[in-house]
Amino acid sequence: MSARRLPLPARTLLLAVGALTVLSGVLSSTASADIPWAACPTAGYQCARVDVPLDRSGAVPGTVSLAVSRVAAATNPNKVAVVPLAGGPGQAALPLTETFASVLAPAIQDRDLLIYDQRGTGSSGALSCSSLRQRGTVVKLAASCATELGAGRGSYRTADSVQDIEALRVAGGYTKLVLFGVSYGTKVAEEYAAAYPQNVEALVLDSVVLPEGPDPFQRSTLTSAPRVLSNLCGGDACKGATDNVTRDLGSTAKKLRSSALRGKVVLSSGSRVRLSMGQSDLLAILLAGDLNPTLRAELPGSMRAALRGDSAPLLRLAVRSEGLTTGLRLTGKPLVGHQSDSADSDALFLATTCEEAPFAWTRTAAVDQRYDEVTAAAKAIPKAQLGPFSPAAAVGGGPIPLCIGWPDASPAPTPSAALPAVRTLVLDGQMDLRTPYEDAVQIGQRIPGAAIVQVPFTGHSTVSSDMTQDSSCTKGALAAFFAGGVPGPCTPGTNPYAPTKRPPTSLKTIKASSTRLRTIIAASASVTDAARQIVGDALALSALPKHVGGLRAGNATVNADGSFKLNKYQYVKGVVVSGKVDASRNATITIHGGGALRGSLKLSANGAVSGRLGGKKVTIGAAASLTSSLPTQKQILKSLKPALG
Numbered sequence: 001m002s003a004r005r006l007p008l009p010a011r012t013l014l015l016a017v018g019a020l021t022v023l024s025g026v027l028s029s030t031a032s033a034d035i036p037w038a039a040c041p042t043a044g045y046q047c048a049r050v051d052v053p054l055d056r057s058g059a060v061p062g063t064v065s066l067a068v069s070r071v072a073a074a075t076n077p078n079k080v081a082v083v084p085l086a087g088g089p090g091q092a093a094l095p096l097t098e099t100f101a102s103v104l105a106p107a108i109q110d111r112d113l114l115i116y117d118q119r120g121t122g123s124s125g126a127l128s129c130s131s132l133r134q135r136g137t138v139v140k141l142a143a144s145c146a147t148e149l150g151a152g153r154g155s156y157r158t159a160d161s162v163q164d165i166e167a168l169r170v171a172g173g174y175t176k177l178v179l180f181g182v183s184y185g186t187k188v189a190e191e192y193a194a195a196y197p198q199n200v201e202a203l204v205l206d207s208v209v210l211p212e213g214p215d216p217f218q219r220s221t222l223t224s225a226p227r228v229l230s231n232l233c234g235g236d237a238c239k240g241a242t243d244n245v246t247r248d249l250g251s252t253a254k255k256l257r258s259s260a261l262r263g264k265v266v267l268s269s270g271s272r273v274r275l276s277m278g279q280s281d282l283l284a285i286l287l288a289g290d291l292n293p294t295l296r297a298e299l300p301g302s303m304r305a306a307l308r309g310d311s312a313p314l315l316r317l318a319v320r321s322e323g324l325t326t327g328l329r330l331t332g333k334p335l336v337g338h339q340s341d342s343a344d345s346d347a348l349f350l351a352t353t354c355e356e357a358p359f360a361w362t363r364t365a366a367v368d369q370r371y372d373e374v375t376a377a378a379k380a381i382p383k384a385q386l387g388p389f390s391p392a393a394a395v396g397g398g399p400i401p402l403c404i405g406w407p408d409a410s411p412a413p414t415p416s417a418a419l420p421a422v423r424t425l426v427l428d429g430q431m432d433l434r435t436p437y438e439d440a441v442q443i444g445q446r447i448p449g450a451a452i453v454q455v456p457f458t459g460h461s462t463v464s465s466d467m468t469q470d471s472s473c474t475k476g477a478l479a480a481f482f483a484g485g486v487p488g489p490c491t492p493g494t495n496p497y498a499p500t501k502r503p504p505t506s507l508k509t510i511k512a513s514s515t516r517l518r519t520i521i522a523a524s525a526s527v528t529d530a531a532r533q534i535v536g537d538a539l540a541l542s543a544l545p546k547h548v549g550g551l552r553a554g555n556a557t558v559n560a561d562g563s564f565k566l567n568k569y570q571y572v573k574g575v576v577v578s579g580k581v582d583a584s585r586n587a588t589i590t591i592h593g594g595g596a597l598r599g600s601l602k603l604s605a606n607g608a609v610s611g612r613l614g615g616k617k618v619t620i621g622a623a624a625s626l627t628s629s630l631p632t633q634k635q636i637l638k639s640l641k642p643a644l645g
Helices: 094-103 138-155 158-172 184-195 219-232 245-258 279-288 293-307 312-321 346-356 367-379 391-396 437-446 468-482 515-541 633-639
Strands: 046-053 063-071 080-085 112-116 176-182 200-206 261-266 272-277 423-429 451-455 547-549 553-558 564-570 576-581 587-592 599-603 609-613 616-620
Touching (some): 063 094, 063 158, 080 184, 094 112, 112 158, 158 184, 158 346, 176 184, 200 468, 219 245, 219 391, 219 437, 245 279, 261 312, 272 312, 279 312, 293 515, 367 391, 423 437, 423 468, 437 451, 451 468, 515 547, 515 564, 515 576, 515 599, 515 616, 515 633
Parallel strands (some): 080 112, 080 176, 176 200, 200 423, 423 451
Antiparallel strands (some): 046 063, 063 112, 553 564, 564 576, 576 587, 587 599, 599 609, 609 616
């Protein structure tokens, strides 16, 4: 869970909601009642609605109608349901039904799959604030949203979701539950297990948020950043990018603390604008790399470039990270707030996070006092807990700016209860910075016997971002766990998003024996760079982008089949590349400018080159030096699936 999260694309809702209701608010935890299931439009699914109290204390009247769907197992002798819990908070689960059914196939052979949208999300009374579509500072927007939601905003905490799950268990007649949580969903699963240990058969926690979390200062994220980049650059993976990535991370953060990095950057439209970035933007790039691994692959070389005076690569990463962090840009400047046009609820994210996160301020204090208190608390954090960043990044890089103006409508959260000794599988990505592996290890210390699996080269939400060996790591771990075994460690394999070299500033800086060869290398690198932008955006958004910007100038127009057109694209300054590239990365292009030889080339995906440069014929057989390990757009299109968490 993080304030920096991805607003997911809308998915086709696999649920027809009718007037069927169960007043489960009157049920005790020992009652037994049936949910009146009815057939969904999608074959094999059943749908219903279950009404629960908005505020179980009775202070705020009203109910929440939970939208529920299930796939009933052919046999379910132990009356167990598997309940997937989406992330955010604010992510709807029902639009992800098919994804959950596929991921949890080993678990639902003899258990029902029970999926519901948590209160305030999707079809369970999704919260919405018109103020989040207005103009204003982040403090003003959040406060206005709280006013819109009214007193009921205090009833969308994790504890409320825990009681909803228990109501569904009772109404469904289940004796036990298997809880599968992703990101924020792991916190809900943990709190349910602590409250109702006797009702839990097993836990599967993917990308762990600790029960007492999330930490508003993001200390585990800040301290894990050097380790993640060091893992990325293991061996000689960063050769050509940097000789010391942790040194460069520290140097870049320090430089950005003293003065902003400024320069021009190319937008996806191809237009160039002036931009500046600070250390919070560097942190945003690191976090966005959880969802777009090409950002992280480019970061080592981009930091080295910035330290050498070339700001364009790092500024482009800052632009590309926008939208992969949070629905509101945390700059502290006037901004245009917006609510996601998706199944996510930004208003629910605010309500849950701002009401229950352990902020270092007095809950009843005004904004100025809160600011003074949280700033003082950040300055008191030991340097070792901040990694290469300053206290200002700890304050500005997470949910604090969103919630500092939020008036609380609920009591302070109570301390988390101890986790029970239930059978547990923990999955966490080696490269996850939103919920770092270091946090997952803590769960293993709190639940004796818990199996912890680190997924190599993977960021946030392993079940949707594991690219190692066709996701065999997470699939194998889940299969072994639900077969009653203990999953073993993953085989590292090869990183499909290996670090890229530091971008050349001119044709002359490309090391090659002739201008002709330098031109070919520049042209090939331009095609690969455009493809990398497309692949990264597709992975992050679960859909192809319409356009991507060049590093120095120009852009690329993307077609529905993954092919694209280069429009005066410049990766190397002055070297202009135009032409067409198919989804398998075979290109027909023209080149001119920047000292390059003018001409036209055909570049094959296997590295072969043919055409004419400077009026002379060019023919090169398949060459490994001109190929990329990056998956093709065609491969990415086949693998796209909704991101979880």
